[in-house]
Amino acid sequence: MGAKITRRAVLAATPALVSSVFVEPSQAAPSSPILVLYRQWHVVRDQINGGGNDGPTEDLLYARMGEIEEQIWPLPCTTAADLAAKYDVQTDCGGFYADDKFGDECRVLLG
Numbered sequence: 463m464g465a466k467i468t469r470r471a472v473l474a475a476t477p478a479l480v481s482s483v484f485v486e487p488s489q490a491a492p493s494s495p496i497l498v499l500y501r502q503w504h505v506v507r508d509q510i511n512g513g514g515n516d517g518p519t520e521d522l523l524y525a526r527m528g529e530i531e532e533q534i535w536p537l538p539c540t541t542a543a544d545l546a547a548k549y550d551v552q553t554d555c556g557g558f559y560a561d562d563k564f565g566d567e568c569r570v571l572l573g
Contacts, residue, residue: 496537500547500572503530507555546571 493501506527509515515523531551539545546568553565 494540494544496534496539496544496547499530499534499537500551503527503534503551504555506530543571 506523510520510523510527534548534551537544539548549565549568550572555565555569
């Protein structure tokens with residue numbers, strides 16, 4: 463017969479087993495094209511909302527934000543995070559809806 467598995471051996475192996483089964487979402491897979499674009503869009507949005515931009519600079523930032531959005535829309539969602547990112551862009555991070563429970567869940571999923 464093979465080696466006997468003891469309770470002590472199982473308990474000793476538990477941390478390695480758990481860490482191999484439960485992977486952080488950021489480590490599970492590389493970013494999708496949608497998430498890469500979403501992060502770029504969010505940086506531009508934060509620059510706009512940060513204030514201090516004059517008219518021409520703000521116009522350029524809005525134009526860049528629109529360009530990124532146009533790249534996002536045709537891409538197919540392959541993960542729940544992709545869908546959440548598209549929803550967040552569509553609603554301008556929930557700005558269009560006062561009581562947006564679905565949007566809140568999307569933003570939690572996106573980190």
